[in-house]
Amino acid sequence: MSLQAKNIAVFGASSAVAQAMINQLTERFPKATVHAFSRQGDNPIDYLDESALAAAAERVTQTEPLDFILIANGILHDDQVAPEKALGQLSAANFEHVFEINTIIPALIAKHFLPKLNRQSPAYFVALSARVGSISDNRLGGWYAYRASKAALNMLIRTAAIEVARRNKQAVVVALEPGTVDTALSKPFQNNVPAHKLFTPDQSAEHLLSVLDQLTPEQSGRFFGWDGHEIQP
Template sequence: METSAALAVVVGANGGIGRALATVLADQGRYDRIIGVSRTRPADWPHNPLFDFVAADITDEEQVAAAAAMIRQQGSPDRIVVATGLLHGPGVSPEKTFRTLDPEALVALFRINAIAPALVAKHLLPLMPRDRLSVFAALSARVGSISDNRLGGWYGYRASKAALNMLIATLAVEHRRNRPLGVCVALHPGTVETPLSAPFRQGASTAAKRLTPEQSAGALVDVMDRLQPEDSGGFFAWDGQPIPW
């Protein structure tokens, strides 16, 4: 049953961009509650009635379903942002050549960058309202654009983000059948100064090309606030410019 409570859900609340998104959304004053979702509660997650937190590993469907049930009890989210992603980590690093492709690394990238957001959509999209504008957004990356790929490399990350993009485009087709005012989009947050991008910022060496998490989050919220139903199924950069698939 839908309620009148205005909710915003940030999945990946313990990441740099996710935590900043929660703050920006709270500062807007338009939501009754900001619900953060991640494996662990951020150390600086506020302890006040405006902020709630649900612990869940979004690669585990049972945990995603349980998180959705808890969110459902609070209302119908107008805004859901999936701010998770994997670029590098133990056994995972952007490939410079196909000769270094590793099956286990590819599985890990697809699990985090594509499958996990798909599970979130599966369980949280049905919670969104039918009678008003709503936005479901997942953070993708410009390198996931097949049309924009001129440099090559980064096989697993590119492919997993391209898979995410296709999932979003396909979700949008089905979502609009039941929720014509619902918007599903992929967003590129820019080159952001977070641990995810720290080792790979050579291509954004000037300060003008880098964003703090707060700058990126503010820009992304501005983009989402301007979206209309006809934008559903799109891919947009942090500055609002569309990105070709």
């Protein structure tokens, strides 16, 4: 099933990967309408205000349903939190902050926007996750809140896919791992990343779109890496 889209919604649109995806989607589908949401910018939204999410979902689907939804919201570190190296560094406040952005906000977006997916032709709901959210792949430890929040996001995607499939047989609901992208998010953690595995935002977006082009509804609910290989929970 090859990705096609006329009506697109992107959340976390201010991130470098989201911007690259928007650029490539606009290039690929020049007649498509792209609704780019972020906390600031031209189309600001309060992700925790469900009335704002509900209104936005209604507004962008007034004339046609959504064919493609991308959630690029995410946090690894900011001026409030950093990845924990040991249990002694855990705090409730940091867990709440990370889970709010990485898990709760995607869940609320799914609540209001997944029902707006096209049911007459193939449609995609994509959340950007992280390989470190794989429980079976965790061999280094650490990064407690980030790992847990991404593992929870992957479960959210799996559970939502099961529900959506009951009424929308053509929907593809997946989590994708963009790889290590040369952005502010990964900058402090790039030392051990081989040069050929450190991607520009444009390279990452190309990889993600190539993966999506190959996915079918039978693969909905799963978690795939930038190279198209499935990542186990």
